[in-house]
Every structure is written in C-alpha cells, then in structure tokens.
Amino acid sequence: MLKIINLHARVEDKEILKGINLEVKAGEVHAIMGPNGSGKSTLAEVIAGKEEFEVTEGSVELEGEDLEEVAPEERAHKGIFLSFQYPVEIPGVSVTNFMKTAINESRKAKGLEDMPANEMLKLIREKSELLEIDRKFLSRSLNEGFSGGEKKRNEIFQMAMLEPKVAILDETDSGLDIDALRIVANGVNKLKSKDNAVLVITHYQRLLDYIVPDYVHVLHDGKIVKSGGKELALELEEKGYDWLKQEASV
C-alpha cells in the first residue's frame, strides 16, 4: 500500500533522511521508533508532502503511484492522513465546520457533490461517539484552548471522519494521560481494517501496548537501523537506544 524506496530528504543544507526503505501493506500496523532527532517526524511530514523538505533521492509510493509531484491536499484526497504532534489552533472555525470543509473539499476533488447536511451530521455523530467526544466540543474553535488530550482525540476524530488508507500517527501519545491514551488507541483500533494501514511514530513503547504493531522499525540518524516484531519495542524500552546507536556505528 505504502512503499518508501531509498528515501533521502533534506531541509536547506541539512540532510535528515538518508535512505529509508519501508513497505507497509494493507491491514498492517508498523511502528517507527527512535531517539529524538533521528528523523521520525521528518519522515511523517515528507510522506504527507510538506514542501519545506526537499526529496533528493528515492520515492514514496501510494498504491503504486509515485507521490513526488503530488501536493499535500491531493495526498490527503488519495488517502494519506497525518495526525500531528502539535495540532494547529484555528480560532473562529468550529470543529464541525472544519470537518465539513475538509470532507467537501475532498469530495470536490473526486468530482462529487457536497455531502448532504443530514448525512454529514450523522457521520459526525457516529464518529464522535467512537472517540467519546461530546457535542459541545464540536462547536468549539478548532484546537483553540484544547488540552493536550483533547487535541489528540480530535486528531483521531478527524482521521475517523476522513477514513484514510494510510494513517500516520506522529507522537500521538505525547501529552496524554492514561485514560485519554486508552480512548485514542481504542479509536485507532476500531478504525483499523484489512484495507488500511497505520504507521505509528513514537518515542516510547507505551502507546504500543494499546495499538499493537505487526512490525517495529528503529530509526537512527535518518536510517532504519533495525526492524523486528513487536517484541523489539519491549527490548528498546528496557535497554534504551544507546546499544542500537553503537551497533549502527560499527
């Protein structure tokens, strides 16, 4: 579904991704772990199409299509979703209105009419129940004054609304207490199917107790230095990242 081949990316003169290879198939959950500054968030943003980064070599493919020339919004229309580590506040635009805009822009790109209002309301109700979000929350300005947990829950709510093929969760566990973590993870698990894939980016293994990965990859200095099953996450939790850094530099 998502295929990353020898991906190199840099911002200005600094090379951050130095040859990443990764294949995520439909129905799979992959976790990308690694120390701060290893390039995890950059990888997520490059997949989503952030223009600040220049891809110097390699490619990102979604269902066989090279995304090189594809704008972030078009990637979204094709089924890529990025849950942000720090979601942006948009005062004056309610969660509901924001979702209406996003969904209808996506439909417009596919040549569809706007979603009828009653259908939209039904969808919003259904998906907000999934994330245990109450109605008052939906009329608040997007992310403005939201707690860390509310922001992340709102990210997954958006994911639920947009039904992406590949969802990338960038540090979704940061800033969450245990209850919020459980709700968010539950939401992700319910959205998971054999037709979509999830890429979980995290520093700690905690989230992976709830969203159980099929594969774990360790990123260090812009490269994947180790891949394995879910037990690798536990090993990292126990030993830290230093042993891998040493291994990689040998």
Add this chain to the structure above:
Amino acid sequence: MDLKDKLISSFMAFENNVDVDHPVHDVRMEAIKNFEEKGFPTKKEEAWKYTSLNSLQKVDFSIFPKEENALEYKDVKKYFLHEIDTYKIVFIDGIYSSYLSETTHDGVDICLMSAALSKPMYQQVIDVYFNKVASKDESLTTLNTAFSREGAYIYIPKNKMPRKPIEILHFATGNEASLMLQPRNLVVVEENAEVQIIERHQSLTGNEVLTNSVTEIFAAENGIVDYYKIQNDAPTASLIDNTYINQKNKSVVRVHTFSFGGKLTRNNLNFYQNGEYIDSTMKGVTILGDKQLVDHHTLVHHIEPNCESHQDYKGIYGENSTGVFNGKIIVDKIAQKTNAFQQNNNILVSDKATINTKPQLEIFADDVKCSHGCTIGQLDEEALFYLQTRGIPKKEARALLMYAFANNVLATVRIPELKTRINKLIANKLGVNLGFDL
C-alpha cells in the same frame, strides 16, 4: 479653484440659507475660521504622514447636491441589515429620505439633526451636547462643524433602550459627477440607557464621493453604546470619519470598525474617559486589496482612575494596499489603576502591500497596566500545511486562516445577524467559499 477655496465660498451661500440668530450660527462661524486658517492637513503633519489628501483636493466636488434623488428600496435592500427589524435614518446624496427611513419619538428620539438644530424642543440637548466633545481645533472636524446641518440625532433618555438597533445609511446616487458629503451625528445616551447603532456609507456608482463625517457620542453613567461602522464602499468613494466619545462613570462604549472597501478611509476615533470605572472598546477588521488605503487613528484619554480600554485591530493587506494604525493612549497622572490594552496584528499577503503601525503611549500615572503589541507577518506555514493535510487546497487554506485571524475580533459583536453579515463580508472579501454556512 481648489477645494478649500470652494468650501469657504460655499459657506457664505450655506449661511444665507440658515437661521443666523440660532446659537449654532456662532459655532459654525468659529469653525469655518479655524478651517480657513488651517486648511486640509498635509503629510508634513505627523498625524497625516502616511495619508495624502492631495489628489482628493483636485476633484471638483459638488458641495450641495442639486436635487432630491430617490431610490427604490428593492435596489438598496442589500445594504440594510434587512434580516432584522431596525430603525433607519437614511440619506440620499446627503438629503434625508423619509421614504426609506423609520424614525421614532416613542420614548426615545431617533430622528434628524436638521430637526434637532431648528426645533425649540431639542434646544436644551443641543445646548448641552452639540460640538462639546468634537475638536474645535482639528481642521476637518471644524470643516464639518461649519457645514453641520444634517445627520442622525439620537437621544436615549434615562433607563431607556430602543426596541431595536438603529441603522444610519448614506447613499450616493452618482447623479453628481463628484459629491462631497458632511454628515453630522449626535448620539446622547443618558444614565442606564443603551443603544446599538450601525453606520454605513454606500456609493452606488463609480462617481467620486468624499464624505467628511463627524459623530459625537455621549454616554452618561452606566450608559451602554455599541456602534458598528461598516466601511465597504465603492472603489471611488473616500471617507474621513471623525468620531468623538465622551464617557461618564461606569459607562461602556464599544466601537467596531469593519473596513473592506473604499478608496481612502481615515478613521479618527477619540475616546475621552470623564469618569471612573469606564470601559472603552475599539475593535477593527481591515481587509484591503487593489490600491486601497485605510488609516486608523485612535486616541484614548484616561482622565480619571480605575478605567479600562481595549483595542484590537486586525488587518489583512493584499495587492498594492496600504494600512495605517496609530494608537495613542494618554494616562493622566491622577488616572491610577488604569488598564489599557492595545493590539494590532497584520498580515501582508502581497509584496507590494504596506502597513505602518505605531503605538503611542503617554503615561503619567505610576500604578497602571498598559500593554501594547503589534505584529506584521505572513500566514503561518505550519498551519497552512495542517489544513492541506486535511485535504483543503492551498488557496482555500489561506483564506480559512485569514478568516480565522480576523474572526476573533467579532466575538464582541452583540447583534447575531450583524455578526453573520460581517462574517459573510469577510469571506467574500477573501474571495472564497469556505464550505460551510457562516
């Protein structure tokens, strides 16, 4: 003949038509003298550094319209806040239109300045308030005073509130090749009284219009005034708005200025806090393109202790437009415990747009809280990326961010239908359908 000379000679003709025994006669005479002496302000004056009136002075403006012009309501309906019932004071080319207006004397006076200036029953109010807070020194204000005859007269007695908001509308029909208008408004709100006013100037053709307006507002103890200025005029219309506000103890006056249109707009907004526990609020949204210019000059004079002032002006400048924000706050030595806040944030969406922003604080008291901040920037790239990853194309994402930037100024608009209207104007001005009902 230049505009100044023309105005001075027109004054003689104007005076011949009015009652010279009336006390206001002397006020007008004094005023024209001041204007004659000072003339139009030039860019040499600090307060007019960025705004030139030179080209306007070359236009051969008609000072008095030749005839009464009529308009059909259906043709101008969209300029009214027609979603709700309002009192209306409507002028066509400077002349009162009884047909389009809805005035009242039912417990409150919502009527005409010309009536107030000539009828004995209003004499007492005119004696106490007329030209009492307006500057006797500033040349454009005195020019207006000299020609003051018509405008809105609003008097709200103690403990009263009109049943509905008041709209003051000025239409220019274009029957004159170029027209100068000088409306004069007086708003008096007595103790515990309240009023909501919406003012709008609208030119209906591409002919040149220059409006030099003066509004005096008096808010007595516990009085509440909400004044909304909608400046979305035609590209050939210019406006100089001089508003003077005198507040007494515990009064609240909020002025919102929405500037989206016009060629040149100058807002001189002056608050004088003559009492304690006063709240003065000034908010503005300015969205410009083309070669438009909007110049906001605000003044808050904190004269007594324990008062507050809040200023929040947001501007979005595109193409070759120019914005000016000059916010002056004076805190007198005895005005302890003053809270004065001022914020001016601007986004430049074009390399050729300009904003000049200047806070001017003169604080003579030592126990005060004053803050001011101004920012000039571009749209946040991270926010833009966030919206794009949700499938919103760049153009729409930019508009949505600009909308969000301007929108939070609207929180204090107390007429919901007006808020909706302004939201739509903002969305229109930004040129996009935001994909949801505003």
